Amino acid sequence: TMSSITRTSTVPSTMPLTTRVMEIAGGCSDVPGWIDQDGDTCAKYKWFMWCTADGGYGIGWRDWWGHFKDYADDDGFDATQACCACGK
Numbered sequence: 001t002m003s004s005i006t007r008t009s010t011v012p013s014t015m016p017l018t019t020r021v022m023e024i025a026g027g028c029s030d031v032p033g034w035i036d037q038d039g040d041t042c043a044k045y046k047w048f049m050w051c052t053a054d055g056g057y058g059i060g061w062r063d064w065w066g067h068f069k070d071y072a073d074d075d076g077f078d079a080t081q082a083c084c085a086c087g088k
Contacts, residue, residue, distance in 0.1 A: 028084035036071040042083035055080040055087025 049060035068078040079086040
């Protein structure tokens with residue numbers, strides 16, 4: 001399964017990963033409580049630049065990780081459907 005792949009980043013981690021960010025920008029708000037199959041939040045996707053605001057893959061995302069949909073939550077939502085920073 002994809003969840004057996006460990007994602008790491010070279011971006012310094014100074015933000016607590018437990019921080020839930022609810023962005024209100026242009027009327028967008030992250031899906032409350034969303035986490036992917038690896039337990040990563042919208043805040044982490046934004047912080048590590050795994051995605052872009054237009055729903056693309058950011059500079060922090062590695063090709064070998066696969067696709068956002070591979071990490072969708074139990075309801076089938078991936079970061080592009082749950083996170084403002086990822087194009088929701």
